[in-house]
Amino acid sequence: MGKIYDVIILGAGPAGLAAGLYAGRSRLSTLIIEKGQDGGQIAITDEIENYPGQRVEGESGASLVARMTEQAEKFGCERVADTVTEVLLDEEIKVIKTSKEEYYSKNVIIATGAYARPIGCKNEANYIGRGVSYCATCDANFFEDFEVYVVGGGDSAVEEALYLSKFARKVTIIHRRDELRAAKSIQEKAFANPKVAFMWDSVVEEIGGEDILSEMKVKNLKTGEVTTVVADEEDGMFGLFGFIGTIPNSDLFKGKVAMDERGYIVGDENMNTDVEGVFVAGDVRIKSLRQVVTAAADGAIAATWIERKISGYL
Structure with a gap:
């Protein structure tokens, strides 16, 4: 068995990057795995106006995500660009298998996001x-x-x-x-x-x-x-x-954690799933509002809860 991380974060959208920032600042050994570009849906948004504290004009999704990525890496988050093929979550040490490697962690944050169901028209x-x-x-x-x-x-x-x-x-x-x-x-x-x-x-x-x-x-x-x-x-x-629905990126976790009938993952107010050591953050979880600010908040809560658990505060 290789290195055992304190937390592995699956996904580098706003939820995953915020989780990485908070985990890194808490001195947790942290790995973020993302198969594509950072940011998820927000990365293709030309303008962002409703994220608190940002520039009111001239802020793109890509520029906001770039700063989030820089923050997470500044505080020591390791990064892997790869596709996760299988997750083993039942044991104390979780196993994340990718197309190239296996990774091990005491905790996992699922932050794989969701995507809008396309209208289905040409172009x-x-x-x-x-x-x-x-x-x-x-x-x-x-x-x-x-x-x-x-x-x-x-x-x-x-x-x-x-x-x-x-x-x-x-x-x-x-x-x-x-x-x-x-x-x-x-x-x-x-x-x-x-x-x-x-x-x-x-x-x-x-x-x-x-x-x-x-x-x-x-x-x-x-x-x-x-x-x-x-x-x-x-x-x-x-x-x-x-507005014909969204689709959560949760197929990999079916039968592994509790979900609703649409495939959104069940998480409590502290982002705990029904599996010990497995957390969920962002658009992939059941929630009433899917926005950058709520995704970032989810990631911060999940990472903070893990830090408290590891430190023995819970």
Whole structure:
């Protein structure tokens, strides 16, 4: 058996990097394993306005994450770029197997995040951060007085459409059925809002634009008719928000820790899972708000709880 870390953190998004910062400052031997680029979803966000203490203008997701990475490394976090293939969590010493190596730790923080379920239209990936978004709380300010479109018909989609109506001059909900799936109380608010419109029985088939999103094709599933939506000439663009669910990156942990029916990991207020020495932080856990600030808080709590446990304070 090789080196036994105090904590191994799986994922280098805001939750994992914050956990690394707190663990490193507590002088815990810490390893962060990340298969891709640091930051997760935030790394592809062009502008960040709602993280406390940051620059109000000119802050990108990439620049914020770069500072988080630098902080974690400054306090001694080791880094590995690799894909985790298997985890053995039941014993006192946890085993993390990657495509290249095995790592051992007394504690593990699962911070693997979640990703938005894509709308499914052609060219979607090309316009993420350039008109396409999956977070109204993150990006509503960028669409002040613009027209925006929301794909979905559940509670989240309608609630986010109502939130967007505080900023946009018009919000159109595109739903593949002829009625919403959201709770009746939420539907009533949407129908009563003069800034909210609806495109029923419809799906977005394709989106386009020279640099930013300015055109899309919407197909009516009953008639087969395809409508081309073009941005107002003065605006030059519109927003397209997808709210058809998120998918947690938790497949690796199925049968290992408790999850809900959607695959989100159960964690208490101190980020403990149902397995001793295994913690969860960030968007992969069951929570009411998935934002950079809440992910970072989760990571800080998990690492602090581990430090207290190792130090015998608990």
